[in-house]
Amino acid sequence: MKQYINLDESKTFAEKPNDVQQLINITLSILESFGIPTEGTPRRLERMALAFLACGDIKDKNDFSKVRDLNSGYALKTREIINYVNKHFYEKISSGSYDDIRRKDLKLLTIAEIVLQSSPNSATNDSTRGYSINPTYAELIRSYGITNWETMVSERLKNSEPLSRKLKRERTIRKVIVTLPSGGELSFSAGEHNDLQKAIIEEFLPRYGYGAEVLYVGDTSDKYLYLEAERLKELNFFEISHDELPDVIAYSKDKNWLYLIEAVHSSGPISEIRLLQLHQLTEKCTAEIIYVTAFLNRQKFRQFVADIAWETEVWIADNSDHLIHFNGDKFLGPYNKR
Known part of the structure; x- marks a missing residue:
């Protein structure tokens, strides 16, 4: 499996047990399959993965099959997300940084509607608003690990433009072949x-x-x-x-x-x-x-x-x-x- 965060890139990640490190990398793999860009800093990726796990009540790999979603009535407020990741994932996030959960850790996930707000019409700073997994994505998460899972995800989400593509804002541009007059190939040195x-x-x-x-x-x-x-x-x-x-x-x-x-x-x-x-x-x-x-x-x-x-x-x-x-x-x- 692709290692999204390496031990030498994040001190907090390196201090976590192997099973938690593996869980974070699996989570980032799932989110990438859902179209979430994974080019952020190691710590930012780590925090996003942990917030996502909290929103689905996922403590280990076995919980993917029974992830909780908004339809189940499960939703955590930002301070509750902090408590959850501190308790289960060896974090020491200050309770006073609850705004960082909404503004940073959950930002991409809520824009992509992978994580939903329990009361979307409430004020931005409403402290009673909770966050939970979108039932559509929760259904896909529950089947994680089956053969051809990524193919199934692509098929289910084929009508939804991935956030990673939206952010790059790719355009349809007519391409013209670049010609080398000699007809030869260039061979660059590495670097x-x-x-x-x-x-x-x-x-x-x-x-x-x-x-x-x-x-x-x-x-x-x-x-x-x-x-x-x-x-x-x-x-x-x-x-x-x-x-x-x-x-x-x-x-x-x-x-x-x-x-x-x-x-x-x-x-x-x-x-x-x-x-x-x-x-x-x-x-x-x-x-x-x-x-x-x-x-x-x-x-x-x-x-x-x-x-x-x-x-x-x-x-x-x-x-x-x-x-x-x-x-x-x-x-x-x-x-x-x-």
């Missing part, structure tokens, strides 16, 4: 930086490249992993041996756009200084320049957001259907919700 460059070629350019062909790719162990020097020369691109080369260069003939893309893992976003350098180096280029900084995930983006230059684009690989535009001459206006 997150090169994983990101691979994603740029396979995910970013098909979405936003307008038929772009890759003209240059640098690798952490090979500066000129792929190079179309003659094509770049035709565009009056600056001397290819220059130290200021971006990580990926691609050209869309349809748009006459040249993409200069930085893949940021530990350094190197397109900052104001970097943008100024690239402006100077490409001043004779016959194509219009698109400046893009790419990140693997939002956490990495947050580390560098203050350094990103205006009038450039940001792309995040784990939310590949969206771009972040840093100002420029584009208009402000509403988006179509669809």
Whole structure:
């Protein structure tokens, strides 16, 4: 089974008995099958799993088959959830942090309606409101462990959009194949930086490249992993041996756009200084320049957001259907919700 929380990632998790650790990982597996995203911090995932178990009166693996739900009249208030997890799961959560249960531990579960409120029309801060498992999901939980359980869950929930997908807000975007003029394949060395460059070629350019062909790719162990020097020369691109080369260069003939893309893992976003350098180096280029900084995930983006230059684009690989535009001459206006 997938380990959602490892012993070295959470002190509170490591201090729990093996059977409780296993129960938490099983619970997170179930919630992921229900469409709950599991990319949070280890402690946040642990707290969410424990709150869920309390809402279903589940103390060990055997209780999955007899999980209690809202129809059974079972519901716990936020302070009661704290008491439950402290008593059964070796926690020491302060009773004064009861708002954290509602605002953090149960937030995704209630948005996804896996956990329901006993009095949904009551005030937000109503201390008498309880929380319990949605009977629809409780029925699925009771059959957990049977053969092809995940297939059954997918079939039962096929008409419900998973919360994980809603949060990513995937869009239907026509993809255009990214071409390597040589027809060959690129073989990157191992590492997150090169994983990101691979994603740029396979995910970013098909979405936003307008038929772009890759003209240059640098690798952490090979500066000129792929190079179309003659094509770049035709565009009056600056001397290819220059130290200021971006990580990926691609050209869309349809748009006459040249993409200069930085893949940021530990350094190197397109900052104001970097943008100024690239402006100077490409001043004779016959194509219009698109400046893009790419990140693997939002956490990495947050580390560098203050350094990103205006009038450039940001792309995040784990939310590949969206771009972040840093100002420029584009208009402000509403988006179509669809």
